[in-house]
Amino acid sequence: MEITSRLTALFLLIALLPLLMIIALVSLIIQGLPIIFIQPRVGKNFKKFNIYKFRTIKNKGGDTIISHSGDLLQVSKWGKFLRKTKLDELPQLLNVIKGDMRFIGPRPEIPKYVNRKTFSFLKKIKPGLSGYSSIIFRNESDILSMIESDDPYQEILNIKLALDNYYVTKKSFSQDFKLVVLTIFSLFTPKRMGHYLFIKLLKIESNEESNLNKIVDNIRMKMAKYKEVDKNNGRNRRVIILLDMIIIFSSLVLSSFVGSNFTTPILFYRPDLNYLFVIILGIKLSANYICNLYQGMWRYTSITDIFQILKASFLSTFIILIFFLTSNLFKGLSLELIFIDLTLSILFTSSTRLSIRLIYSHLLNPSPYRINFRKRVILIGAGKTGEFICRELLNNPKHLMYPIGFLDDNHNLKGKFIHSRKVFGKISNLTDYHENYDEALICCPNAQRKELFNIFETCKDSGKPFRILPSPKDILSGSLNLDGLKEVSILDLIGKNEVSLDEEIINEYIHGKRILIAGAGGTIGSELVRQCLKYEPALLVLIDKHENSLMKLEREVLSQETNVLLKPILSNIRDFDILSKIYSNYEPQIVFHAASYKYVSIQEAFPWEALETNINGTSNLVKLSSQHNVEKFILISTDKAERPINIMSATKRLAEVICQGANYSPITRFMAVRFGNLIDSKSSFISVLKEQIDSGGPVTITDPEMERHFMSSKEAAQLILQSGAFGNGGEIFSLDMGSPIKILDIANELIKLSGMQPGTDIPVSFIGTRAGESIPGETKLLNNPQSKTGHKKISVVHPNLSDVKIKEIANRIIDGALIPHEYDRNILRSILTSLVPEYEPLKKDEVEPLILKASPKAQA
Incomplete structure (x- = not known):
């Protein structure tokens, strides 16, 4: 029997040699060498033996998928085709010829999943090219998505083992022949049919496998839903095609009568009239199909659908004209008839679809006047956003909101109508319509902070609820919907807009790469994770020393539908040995360093902590990134590094110097990105203000003149990714934060937003600056020269520090110049002053530590 298998494999290999050579040639052109993929089984x-396949995995580029074993596979489109058709497995005929495998048998597993107890059947039989497991799990990723389990592959592995054991016990010639037929059949069935086949094949005598039966029932239930959906879609599509056939026939007949002045058309005397009608019908239906007229729903017919109808009509007419001019096929037709038919076809096809939309939107939808629980809303802003929201509310009563009209400060719009809803007048007149509406919807995503705050004040004065729409980017992208309506927040007051990005160049350096983010649990670190996920990296290694933040972030990422492999690691960047193991295990290609201490007053009290993390921790990451040939290293810095006046800003400036000093690496490109305060930081002053307001005050502010630059974490993370795409090594990027905002103004606006008055309901007190802090005018900025980049909100700063000086400072740090020195602040400050030329401490007086040395009594 084995000799027969080997001879058959040899015969097939020779017979398929032309096909194998073609596949090899195409693989060589598209993917390069090696052509054959070899893996131990x-x-x-x-x-153990080496199994042979055509290589489908690319070193970079392509679509990244995760195999059942957790390996990262970057598969090209050619590779996906080979996998889908199983042509990639043809070289396994060599394994049969060598005697490693047989045609039918258990599917060979990789060594790390095999143990002698559960795979005991391998003592009796060789693994096979095909079998129950190969056929059933042909579309393994789809089946994995249907299994509700913490470890879905373990469930699959259990099923594979059950099937392989079943095959071994029932092994016979008829069984093998059945599996050969089913293998060939499975190659020509669509994906979904594979699941029906799965259910069919599992009707085997293994009722003792309750876990297997449970999964079969789950898949059967899910597939029943799919089958019902397919059935409904197919029925609807048949009705649509039938209606189009009637329209095509009616249009052709009517155009024939119009073209012959309503006498009997010459065309009707043709003996092959039925044949001609069938050809025209086929051409027009095919054009409709090509232009996707059978994919949409008539109840939602829009201008885009009308445009598709025009395309289909002109396409079919163009084809008919070609036949008319080049053959006798359409003898009896005239150009006049063809163009009349074109006009009538467009008219009939469009009118039927628009009629269905009108029926659904005006007749079948309940009238708002008959629904007493439908909320009346007034729309503030009569621009594109307001128009969209009005149209959405009118077309979809499920929102249970009925627009009564608009308010807008553009005097040219007053008295005009939008979707039959009047623009009443100015926004300040909102209170005049107090009795006419239940809620106000603010549709002004581009409004400035002051303008927006005035709108909020007007809405509050009316005493009715009000909500605001999301950003303009959602509107432009077409993703805007009423689920985006939200309560007004401090972010709306500050008025930060979405940024435009060059998505293509960001995708080039993120997609399919292994990304390491240090400080991933922090505000900017976690937002970098969210932004990176959009570009589908192959792997995200998340390092943070806070287990709660890491756990929360892991749950958030895993709740999303993504193929990105996630590796959260609880560690500290101060530990070089642990970091070294992390780099060796995961070999990151891109590193974002967001791990640092940032609270000014605390770092003034404990400067050695800032040195250990901000400097030595950065040095650890920089060293390892150079050693492991990381492609790009992006340091998250601060705008305060421009003019260091405290420990925090001085250590961050020194971290920048470390990165610049390491930029001599031939492969790794080091860069830094500076920006200011994050308005939505987990422990920002905004959260402190909210707590103080909720508790009745007082609201504490350091100084009436204190001001800060603000940016949302989302905006900052997006611009960091963009900066990383621009960076060629050695740059210090600076993000445009806009104009600074006074803390007192934000506090007052936040108090008003809470429905109270500052100073009256909530007292405001000024407590003075803390150690390391300054107010405007106390320090003079260096105003280092800057150059533009390809983005208006990103520039490159050029500090007045020579390359020689940078390397000298970086080498001193590497040589251990910054040792805690028994936690002596003065020594550490003097060392920092010698290392950072720009550093001029604002306050040189002794700072009282937060934790004092324990007394003898306490020690006892």
């Missing part, structure tokens, strides 16, 4: 008697 476990065979009979647990002997």
